[in-house]
Amino acid sequence: xxxxxNVVEAIDVTYHYPDGTKALEKVNFRVDExxxxxxxxxxxxxxxxxxxxxxxxxxxSSGEIKINGNSVEYSKKGLMKVxxxxxxxxxxxxxxxxxxxxxxxxxxxxxxIGLSKDEVERRVRESLEKVGMLGFEKKPPHHLSGxxxxxxxxxxxLAMKPKIMVLDEPTSGLDPKGASQILKILYELNEEGxxxxxxxxxxxxxxxYANQIYIISQGAIIKxxxxxxxxxxxxxxxxxxxxxxxIAHLMEILQKEDKLPFEKPYPLTIGQARKRVLKHxxxxx
Amino acid sequence: xxxxxxxxxxxxxxxxxxxxSFKVLFAxxxxxxxxxSTSPVIPLTITFLMLFLIIFLAxxxxxxxxxxxxxxxxxxxxxxxxMTVFFGISEPWFNIGIFNLAVYKDGLNLGFLxxxxxxxxxxxLGFLxxTTPINEIFFLLxxxxxPKIIIEIAMMMYRYIFVFLDExxxxxxxxxxxxxxxxxxxxxxxxxxxxxNLFIKTWSKGEQLYxxxxxxxxxxxxxxxxxxxxxxxxxxxxxxxxEFLLLLGVYLTRGxxxx
Ligand SMILES: Nc1ncnc2c1ncn2[C@@H]1O[C@H](COP(=O)(O)OP(=O)(O)OP(=O)(O)O)[C@@H](O)[C@H]1O
Ligand SMILES: [Mg+2]
Numbered sequence: 001x002x003x004x005x006n007v008v009e010a011i012d013v014t015y016h017y018p019d020g021t022k023a024l025e026k027v028n029f030r031v032d033e034x035x036x037x038x039x040x041x042x043x044x045x046x047x048x049x050x051x052x053x054x055x056x057x058x059x060x061s062s063g064e065i066k067i068n069g070n071s072v073e074y075s076k077k078g079l080m081k082v083x084x085x086x087x088x089x090x091x092x093x094x095x096x097x098x099x100x101x102x103x104x105x106x107x108x109x110x111x112x113i114g115l116s117k118d119e120v121e122r123r124v125r126e127s128l129e130k131v132g133m134l135g136f137e138k139k140p141p142h143h144l145s146g147x148x149x150x151x152x153x154x155x156x157x158l159a160m161k162p163k164i165m166v167l168d169e170p171t172s173g174l175d176p177k178g179a180s181q182i183l184k185i186l187y188e189l190n191e192e193g194x195x196x197x198x199x200x201x202x203x204x205x206x207x208x209y210a211n212q213i214y215i216i217s218q219g220a221i222i223k224x225x226x227x228x229x230x231x232x233x234x235x236x237x238x239x240x241x242x243x244x245x246x247i248a249h250l251m252e253i254l255q256k257e258d259k260l261p262f263e264k265p266y267p268l269t270i271g272q273a274r275k276r277v278l279k280h281x282x283x284x285x
Numbered sequence: 286x287x288x289x290x291x292x293x294x295x296x297x298x299x300x301x302x303x304x305x306s307f308k309v310l311f312a313x314x315x316x317x318x319x320x321x322s323t324s325p326v327i328p329l330t331i332t333f334l335m336l337f338l339i340i341f342l343a344x345x346x347x348x349x350x351x352x353x354x355x356x357x358x359x360x361x362x363x364x365x366x367x368m369t370v371f372f373g374i375s376e377p378w379f380n381i382g383i384f385n386l387a388v389y390k391d392g393l394n395l396g397f398l399x400x401x402x403x404x405x406x407x408x409x410l411g412f413l414x415x416t417t418p419i420n421e422i423f424f425l426l427x428x429x430x431x432p433k434i435i436i437e438i439a440m441m442m443y444r445y446i447f448v449f450l451d452e453x454x455x456x457x458x459x460x461x462x463x464x465x466x467x468x469x470x471x472x473x474x475x476x477x478x479x480x481x482n483l484f485i486k487t488w489s490k491g492e493q494l495y496x497x498x499x500x501x502x503x504x505x506x507x508x509x510x511x512x513x514x515x516x517x518x519x520x521x522x523x524x525x526x527x528e529f530l531l532l533l534g535v536y537l538t539r540g541x542x543x544x
Contacts, residue, residue, distance in 0.1 A: 057496055080502055088500045095493040098444050099507075100420035109501035111508040138418070140296060142447035160501065 005069065007033045007164055007195050008054055008086070013063035015049060023049040025219045026063070031164075031197055031212075036190050038206045039199040040230075041216035042241040047199040048091060050216070051166050054197070055079075055086045067164075084113060087162030091169050093149035097141040102133070102152050105141065109160040120159075127158035131185055147178035154185065164195045171202060183209055204245045207231070207268035215240055232265050247273045290349065292447075295418050298343040305421040306428075307516050311524055312413040318531045319405035324541035325398050327534045328405030335408035343416045353411055354404070361403040368396030378544075390544055397543050419443055437507050445490070453483055 008031040015024040023046045031037045041047050052058040053065050056072050056079045065072045072082050087109075090096050099105035103124055110120045128134050131151040141149060150170065157165060170186070171179035179202075187209060190196050200206060206213060207227040215223040215230060217240035223230050231237065231244060234252075244252065248266035251273065255262045261280065267273040295301070300308075315335075319328045336354075339345050370381075373389020380387045413422075426436050456479050460466065465475035495503075516524070 052496070055500055057499060076504075080504075083500060083502050088497075090493075090497050090500075092493070094448055095490065096497040098441055098494055098498065100423065100440055100443055101418070104420060108498075108503075108507065112502035112504060138296065140292070140418075140420075140447075141444065142451070143293075143296070156501065 005033045006030045006066070007068055008197065009066040009069075010050065010053065010060075011064045011066065013050070013053060013060045013065065015053070015058060016061050017049075023219050024053075024060075027216070027219070027221055029214060029221060031195060033195055034190070034193060035211045036186070036196045036198065036209050037212045037214065038210035039197065039214050039216060040201065040203065040206060040242060041199070042201060045216045045240075046219040047216060048168055049219075051088060051168055051197075051199060054164075054166055055083045055088055084160060085162055086164045086166060087157035087160055089150075089154050089157050089165065089167045089170060091172070093146070093153040094141075096153045096156065097149060100140055101137065102128070102139050102141065102144075103137040105152065106156045106159050109156055113160065123159040123161070124155075127155040128152075130158060130188075131155045132181070147174050147181075150174065150178075150182065151185075154182070158189075162194075164197065165189065166197045168199050169201075170198060171200065171205065179205070201242065203242055204247075207245060215242070217241070227268055228265050231268055245269070251276070291353075291414060292419075294343075294345055294349075294415050298345055298416050300343050300416050301418060303416070304516055304520070305417060305425055307520055307524065308413060308417050309422070309425055310516070312409045314524070314528045315531070316406050316409045318528060318535060319402055319409065321532075322402070322535040322538075323398070324535075324538040325401035325543065326538040326541055327531060328398075328401035330534065331405040331531070332401070332408045335405075335412050339408075339412055339415060343412075345415050350411070350415075353415075354407065357403050357407040361400040364403070365396040365400040368399060369393045372396065393544060394542050433506055440507070441494075445487075448490070449483065449487065452486060453479060456482060 008029070010027050010029040013024055013027045013029075014022070016022050027046075027050060029039075029050065039047050039050065049058065053060060054067075056065075056074060059074055067082055067085055072078065097105050099108060106124045106127060107120050110123050115123070124137075125134070128137065131154050133148065133151050133155060136144070136148065136152070141152070144152065154167075154170070165186075167186070170182050174182065183205065186196055186198070198210070210227055213223075213225065213227055213230045214221050215236070222240060223233060223236050231248060234244060237244060243249065244266070245268050247270060248268050251262045251266040254260040262276060267276050315331055319331055322328055336350070339350055340347050369388050369392045370386050371392065372395055373387070373392035375389060375391050377387030378390045378393070420440075423436050423440055426439075427433070460475045460479065464471065465478075466472045
């Protein structure tokens, strides 16, 4: 395939909530197949609202959503198809886990698709294994920790084998180890060919995994591009109530306050910073 | 919290994986035997039998089970006293001496029978509740052709009871940190706020839940996928002979009176 395909595309999407709140304003958002894309934005920017458009829960007041190049059809059949293609993991796992036990919750989606019992059982096992929750099958959700609930919620979507997985703040509320575990799972899924869309306000983690970043503020996309390109525009980032990754901020201070020769673009990850510092010492000698 | 521990034991006791149909049938048939018995002997036997099963087979801590049993016992005992004093129709057995109250023989017999039946039935229920995870009972209800909608509502209620216990606990703590319960007046206001807020939260949680279920292709009915094993003939035979033995006991002790 020469040209990469946009598997998810929002074109000029505007959305008003029934009470009149304008949550999205002419949003354009494109995701290439097989990529990890981050949607970065402060609280109340409209991240969750945009995500609810990707599987047809919300319908744009104006504009259009395309999945795999086709406009979403809001008929029962059309929605069924979209929801099998795009799986959403919600912000709060307690909203998602409703069944009395872990297995039943994970089996809920595949059962709805109408798969055979054997197939459902296999998928449940596979997905629980992928998120490292085998052995918790018979537990009720209220006996799980926050991180475990999140992993079960991911398994519930994995079991439906979506081509595209959308995660609304998958790492919020988790300890550092829990957060990196989740990211590792997502990384592996991506290696296997899954397209992944993540919303977050954790700017330090984003450059580690994202191929592409969108910045949303007050319902509008104000910046898009590779991590390097997006974090170059410091004014826009700060204007949207976000900040640079800590490492980039350190480099900025070293340049501006201490007059060290670390020019833009600032390194965004520890790995990049390390290279830059080592190079600086080599140049000195 | 007692609800929470009950639930914990149901998921962790050592016979949680035993056949559910068997456990339910066992509990129900034994309750029926308890109810048809006209003497307190068999209900009391059942109470001790269940005590034995719950403590030695299911390995529920003795202290916890006693606490659990104390609730029906208190009610049962009050009923016993009440019946002894007020339910007699024959000659009084002896006078207590205060308020002109007397103890009746038939009242005492009846009261003791009721107490024994309460304890027997409650033990059977306790056996079921303490050894069977609730989701398995839902499956069974489905097999008994209980309307799906009722089971689904029960399933979600069960799950969200714990979410709301948690939520109200958090709200209560946050009110308490800000001295919401420091005086009677504050307490009234705080409780009212907590209740109304919980109502609103229930509402919005319900909406959220619907969205997440729709995202997983929910179309109006929850399909369960676990297959229930039926009871094999051998065990069924064992169960029935046991119940028959109890019934025999009921027949033989039918004329038994405490006094
Ligand atoms: N059901 C609703 N009715 C009316 N307005 C809403 C509703 N849900 C969200 N909003 C508003 O829409 C805007 C966007 O909300 P959204 O939940 O999409 O933000 P978000 O980027 O996900 O924020 P967060 O990081 O806090 O999750 C906010 O101003 C919010 O107040
Ligand atoms: Mg959100």
